[in-house]
Amino acid sequence: MHETNNDILLEEIHSQMVYEFSKTLELFNLSNSDAMLFATLYLNHSPMTLDEMAKALGKSKTAMSTGIRSLLEENLVERVWKKGKRKDYYQAKENLSEKLMKSYLIKWMDSVERQKHSLKELEGDLQSKVELHKNEQIQFLYKRIHDILEFHIYIEEIFEQKQ
Numbered sequence: 001m002h003e004t005n006n007d008i009l010l011e012e013i014h015s016q017m018v019y020e021f022s023k024t025l026e027l028f029n030l031s032n033s034d035a036m037l038f039a040t041l042y043l044n045h046s047p048m049t050l051d052e053m054a055k056a057l058g059k060s061k062t063a064m065s066t067g068i069r070s071l072l073e074e075n076l077v078e079r080v081w082k083k084g085k086r087k088d089y090y091q092a093k094e095n096l097s098e099k100l101m102k103s104y105l106i107k108w109m110d111s112v113e114r115q116k117h118s119l120k121e122l123e124g125d126l127q128s129k130v131e132l133h134k135n136e137q138i139q140f141l142y143k144r145i146h147d148i149l150e151f152h153i154y155i156e157e158i159f160e161q162k163q
Contacts, residue, residue, distance in 0.1 A: 018042055028104045030074075033059070037067040038076055038092060047080045047089035077097060101162070109159050116152040119145060 018039045025035035040056050040109045041048060048056070053064040066088055071077040074097055087114075093099055126142045 014043060025100075028100050029107065031070075032056075034067050034070050035063065038071055041071075041077055041090060042092035042096065044091075047082065047091040049087045049089055051087075053090075054140065074103060105159050105162055109156065112152050112155050112159070116149065116156070119149050119152065123149060 020037040021042070021098060022032065022035035025038055026032060030038065036057060040053060044056075050061045050064045050068065053059075053068075054061045057064070068077065072079070075093070076096075077092050080091055082089050110129060113144050123145045125140070126138060126145055129138050130142045
């Protein structure tokens with residue numbers, strides 16, 4: 001079959017879309033290969049087998065299996081059934097923004113809460129030192145830790161509004 005200039009251009013645009021979209025997905029803590037896999041599934045017009053994914057991305061079937069497991073755990077893809085077919089097919093879930101944002105916000109809020117807890121412990125340690133010593137460096141650090149805690153509280157408030 002002869003590829004036309006339009007086919008080549010369409011393939012180039014598709015490849016560039018996969019690449020650009022995967023870079024955005026990496027911001028949500030997906031690995032490069034998982035982001036590329038998800039972008040490929042999302043931009044494909046029909047569900048794909050592991051073999052099709054491997055061919056599209058130039059990777060092994062084993063790598064695709066590992067990536068699919070990861071994306072299934074993140075609830076970003078789903079296994080679909082095709083009548084008369086024995087292989088497993090996968091497709092990206094449609095409510096992309098909701099799934100990614102919810103997952104991302106939960107991870108960030110958990111992280112912010114852990115950091116805030118650790119910083120409050122440090123603040124307590126510094127507070128006792130500020131009271132005992134009139135050291136300028138200790139007082140400076142005490143003020144800074146208070147500012148950092150306020151920043152974490154601010155982040156938490158923003159994320160709670162987005163949920």
